[in-house]
Amino acid sequence: MAAGPAGHTPAGPLHASLQSVPESAYDVIVIGSGPGGYVTAIRAAQLGFKTAVVEKDRVGGRCLNYACIPAKAVLRTADVVAEIREAGDFGITVGEPNVDFAAVMERRNRVVQTLTGGVAGLLRKNKVDLIEGSGALAGEGRVTVGGASYEARFIVLATGSVGRAVPGTQFGGRVIGTEQAWALPQLPGSLAVIGSGASGSEIASAYVRLGAQVQLFEALDRVLPAEDADISRLAERGFKKQGIDVHTGTLVSDVVSGEASVTFRFGEQSGEADYVVIAAGRGPDVEGLGLEAAGVALDDRGLIAVDGAMRTSVPGIYAIGDLVAGPALAHKASDEGVIAVEDAAGLHTHPISYPDIPRATFCTPNVASFGLTEEQARAQGHDVVVGKVPYGAVGAGTVYGDRQGLVKLVGDRRFGELLGGHIIGAKATDLIQELVGTKLLEGGYPELAHTIHGHPTLSEAVMEAARALDGWLIHG
Numbered sequence: 001m002a003a004g005p006a007g008h009t010p011a012g013p014l015h016a017s018l019q020s021v022p023e024s025a026y027d028v029i030v031i032g033s034g035p036g037g038y039v040t041a042i043r044a045a046q047l048g049f050k051t052a053v054v055e056k057d058r059v060g061g062r063c064l065n066y067a068c069i070p071a072k073a074v075l076r077t078a079d080v081v082a083e084i085r086e087a088g089d090f091g092i093t094v095g096e097p098n099v100d101f102a103a104v105m106e107r108r109n110r111v112v113q114t115l116t117g118g119v120a121g122l123l124r125k126n127k128v129d130l131i132e133g134s135g136a137l138a139g140e141g142r143v144t145v146g147g148a149s150y151e152a153r154f155i156v157l158a159t160g161s162v163g164r165a166v167p168g169t170q171f172g173g174r175v176i177g178t179e180q181a182w183a184l185p186q187l188p189g190s191l192a193v194i195g196s197g198a199s200g201s202e203i204a205s206a207y208v209r210l211g212a213q214v215q216l217f218e219a220l221d222r223v224l225p226a227e228d229a230d231i232s233r234l235a236e237r238g239f240k241k242q243g244i245d246v247h248t249g250t251l252v253s254d255v256v257s258g259e260a261s262v263t264f265r266f267g268e269q270s271g272e273a274d275y276v277v278i279a280a281g282r283g284p285d286v287e288g289l290g291l292e293a294a295g296v297a298l299d300d301r302g303l304i305a306v307d308g309a310m311r312t313s314v315p316g317i318y319a320i321g322d323l324v325a326g327p328a329l330a331h332k333a334s335d336e337g338v339i340a341v342e343d344a345a346g347l348h349t350h351p352i353s354y355p356d357i358p359r360a361t362f363c364t365p366n367v368a369s370f371g372l373t374e375e376q377a378r379a380q381g382h383d384v385v386v387g388k389v390p391y392g393a394v395g396a397g398t399v400y401g402d403r404q405g406l407v408k409l410v411g412d413r414r415f416g417e418l419l420g421g422h423i424i425g426a427k428a429t430d431l432i433q434e435l436v437g438t439k440l441l442e443g444g445y446p447e448l449a450h451t452i453h454g455h456p457t458l459s460e461a462v463m464e465a466a467r468a469l470d471g472w473l474i475h476g
């Protein structure tokens with residue numbers, strides 16, 4: 001377990017529940033109720049801590065209300081539209097589908113309400129108090145919310161992040177962020193998306209299939225630039241096939257929002273779209289949190305500095321999720337919260353292996369990965385072995401109509417170690433989990449190659465890729 005700051009004394013879980021505390025005093029106060037905050041609070045309550053969550057906006061945080069979940073709800077509609085268009089391949093004749101965007105957004109809202117209602121219910125079930133308002137640190141073991149003041153033995157900061165404009169641009173009018181892109185009042189005729197990371201690619205891939213004209217701009221030389229280069233290549237091919245106008249190695253400038261459209265320049269050309277979506281950066285939401293006065297140290301990127309148990313520089317204060325380093329992902333935030341309160345409870349925790357957190361992008365083609373890319377593995381000096389198996393090599397790829405998908409595994413030959421997994425194609429975002437689990441349980445590619453997989457499933461392509469690494473690919 002990583003060492004904590006001097007003076008931090010973990011308490012046993014039961015000590016907390018046995019102490020009698022006044023109404024406004026808690027063992028744990030979590031500020032922010034996103035996937036980081038609410039999971040933290042529930043785990044804290046399970047550990048016997050008297051717990052409260054402070055939320056200034058809506059329970060469930062940005063993830064459930066404005067980001068992950070609305071995005072996936074609209075993407076699901078785009079998937080259905082695409083399947084209807086491809087129905088002819090499966091022997092079904094249908095006309096061109098009509099997208100009723102108001103109904104799409106109604107479903108989006110229902111999905112959000114169902115899930116946020118579920119979170120509120122879970123908090124109640126676990127006897128976690130919800131305090132509405134803006135929380136701030138106010139001296140040792142103290143949190144203020146509006147005019148009220150609360151005591152806490154442990155405070156977990158989980159206030160998430162906000163969108164940032166790229167240099168030379170600013171939000172306003174028809175220049176919007178990713179959260180707004182998933183809450184548009186009408187189906188836009190055209191969109192220009194700046195940034196082809198996970199969020200930008202999801203927005204482009206959803207709206208083009210719903211019927212908008214979409215331009216996708218990326219400053220680097222390939223889409224999904226954090227992914228393995230082979231995956232980026234296939235993703236770009238898939239995006240273009242859907243009709244996305246992809247511009248890599250291209251900077252957008254002179255963005256001007258007008259009454260009915262936005263004008264901009266890219267390279268030597270000028271462009272115009274109903275909206276420009278900036279999907280290229282986020283920063284921690286720490287405004288008014290009182291970090292400086294409380295003495296909470298930041299790292300060199302302006303994020304809150306923490307150790308492997310999520311402890312900040314101030315004893316008793318933890319920080320998790322988008323506020324701290326590592327990939328900005330909901331499941332990462334949740335896991336960090338569990339670590340924080342388990343540490344507060346005196347349980348044995350261990351630091352997260354950040355590269356091995358699964359990364360999922362819900363565009364079409366679906367993309368998921370964990371661990372090192374081939375390039376990173378070579379740069380780190382591993383004895384690299386690579387296995388690539390197209391979905392078409394296994395029965396399910398043909399049955400389900402996706403022969404173009406690809407599983408690429410990267411291993412180290414010396415120990416049979418699984419260094420990274422990269423999947424593009426149907427259900428990639430589900431398939432990745434097997435690789436993460438295998439690695440976590442200290443399996444390597446020889447073990448995966450010998451694991452029996454159901455037939456005919458796409459997961460057989462994962463098994464075959466492991467066999468390819470192990471030198472005995474059967475199908476392919």
Ligand SMILES: Cc1cc2nc3c(=O)[nH]c(=O)nc-3n(C[C@H](O)[C@H](O)[C@H](O)COP(=O)(O)OP(=O)(O)OC[C@H]3O[C@@H](n4cnc5c(N)ncnc54)[C@H](O)[C@@H]3O)c2cc1C
Pocket residue numbers: 031032033034035036037054055056057058060061062063064066067068069071072133134135136158159160161178179199285288289320321322323327328329330331332333
């Ligand atoms: C468009 C989009 C799509 C995404 N899709 C995915 C995805 O599919 N999968 C995935 O894993 N990740 C996704 N992410 C990233 C994911 O949303 C974040 O990593 C995740 O929300 C971080 O969780 P969190 O708990 O740290 O913060 P948040 O979800 O941001 O929640 C923080 C909460 O704290 C509240 N708060 C802030 N300050 C205060 C204060 N002072 N007092 C009280 N409350 C406060 C906020 O109102 C908010 O409700 C997406 C992000 C975006 C923008």
